[in-house]
Amino acid sequence: MPMTRLLSALLAAGVVFAPMSVAIAQDSAPPAGTVEAAPAATAEGGQPAAENTEAVQPAEAAAGEQPAEAVASEKMPEEEHAESETPHYPIKKPDELSWSFAGPFGSWDIGQLQRGLKVYKEVCAACHSMNLVAMRNLEALGYSEDQVKAFAAEYLVQDGPNGDGDMFERPGIPSDRFPAPFPNPEAAAAANNGAVPPDLSLIAKARAAERGFPTFVFDIFTQYAESGPDYIHALLTGYEEAPAGLELQPGTYYNPYYLYGPALAMAEPISDGFVEYGDGAPETTDQYARDVSAFLMWAAEPHLAERKATGLIVMLFLVVFAALMFLIKRRVWAGTPH
Numbered sequence: 001m002p003m004t005r006l007l008s009a010l011l012a013a014g015v016v017f018a019p020m021s022v023a024i025a026q027d028s029a030p031p032a033g034t035v036e037a038a039p040a041a042t043a044e045g046g047q048p049a050a051e052n053t054e055a056v057q058p059a060e061a062a063a064g065e066q067p068a069e070a071v072a073s074e075k076m077p078e079e080e081h082a083e084s085e086t087p088h089y090p091i092k093k094p095d096e097l098s099w100s101f102a103g104p105f106g107s108w109d110i111g112q113l114q115r116g117l118k119v120y121k122e123v124c125a126a127c128h129s130m131n132l133v134a135m136r137n138l139e140a141l142g143y144s145e146d147q148v149k150a151f152a153a154e155y156l157v158q159d160g161p162n163g164d165g166d167m168f169e170r171p172g173i174p175s176d177r178f179p180a181p182f183p184n185p186e187a188a189a190a191a192n193n194g195a196v197p198p199d200l201s202l203i204a205k206a207r208a209a210e211r212g213f214p215t216f217v218f219d220i221f222t223q224y225a226e227s228g229p230d231y232i233h234a235l236l237t238g239y240e241e242a243p244a245g246l247e248l249q250p251g252t253y254y255n256p257y258y259l260y261g262p263a264l265a266m267a268e269p270i271s272d273g274f275v276e277y278g279d280g281a282p283e284t285t286d287q288y289a290r291d292v293s294a295f296l297m298w299a300a301e302p303h304l305a306e307r308k309a310t311g312l313i314v315m316l317f318l319v320v321f322a323a324l325m326f327l328i329k330r331r332v333w334a335g336t337p338h
């Protein structure tokens with residue numbers, strides 16, 4: 001018995017201290033620059049340390065200026081390295097917005113989703129498909145069956161083959177998915193400077209800017225899970241003039257929030273007043289970006305609100321159940337002396 005206790009104590013100590021010692025080792029390693037600079041500094045001071053005497057003396061004898069030059073030439077490669085190093089993307093971190101669907105009590109803002117659908121339909125759908133979302137799913141955005149039927153009928157959908165073996169076009173029905181704007185990825189790339197606009201069905205879950213240490217640790221406790229919509233909003237509102245000296249590929253547009261480079265092949269898709277809202281919401285780029293990001297979050301996880309509501313009930317049940325079990329345990333063991 002004492003043996004197993006000792007072993008488990010040692011194991012626990014190992015688990016705690018092993019990462020600590022790695023961290024200490026990393027901290028105490030001096031940065032590359034100081035190591036290189038040390039001999040030069042002693043040479044300048046004119047009081048070289050005993051071990052370095054031989055190496056430094058000839059330099060001092062030759063000329064007084066030389067050590068200073070040596071310092072400069074030693075630093076040069078480092079600076080060049082810093083400049084030529086690939087900058088880390090995204091250069092700017094997305095702002096954390098407040099979303100109605102965030103947190104354990106989160107639920108959809110139906111009005112916002114309807115506006116987001118409008119932005120997607122009138123702007124993004126010209127280039128981006130949404131292959132996993134069917135028209136009938138739109139009933140979750142508060143539309144009646146008839147409204148969805150009318151919405152679907154606005155599209156022409158390719159169907160077939162018919163009895164003669166030919167494909168034909170017909171008006172959409174609720175079971176159809178959103179029709180893709182291009183027949184195939186090659187056509188999409190040809191129309192967009194060689195870049196295929198990604199399918200937007202799951203994009204809100206597929207894109208998340210890295211938050212880095214320690215933020216990602218805090219995120220575990222704050223339950224932050226909105227980096228997808230935050231990123232899409234930042235991308236749509238974040239277009240800027242490219243900084244002087246930066247040469248962009250033709251057909252690309254500078255955006256410091258883009259995850260994979262300084263510029264992307266999508267031009268700024270929305271601007272103020274682009275889409276008409278009927279409900280009095282501000283018709284600004286920022287509002288469009290918020291609404292379409294929320295809509296894409298719904299598209300990527302339509303059951304998010306139910307999931308959160310169920311989770312809350314489960315947690316409440318567990319709390320009550322734990323209290324009950326505690327009382328039962330006290331009752332069962334009440335007569336047992338200990």
Ligand code: HEC
Pocket residue numbers: 119120123124125126127128192195196197198203207232235236258259263264265266267269270292
């Ligand atoms: C004129 C065509 C066009 C329109 C309109 C358009 N996009 Fe794009 N989009 C593209 C292209 C092309 C890319 C691929 C860019 C690349 O790979 O460089 C892209 C990429 C994206 C990406 C992925 C960025 C990443 O991190 O990979 C998102 C998200 C996106 N678009 C959202 C939208 C939204 C939302 C709208 C509507 C408001 C929209 N787009 C409208 C052409 C378009």
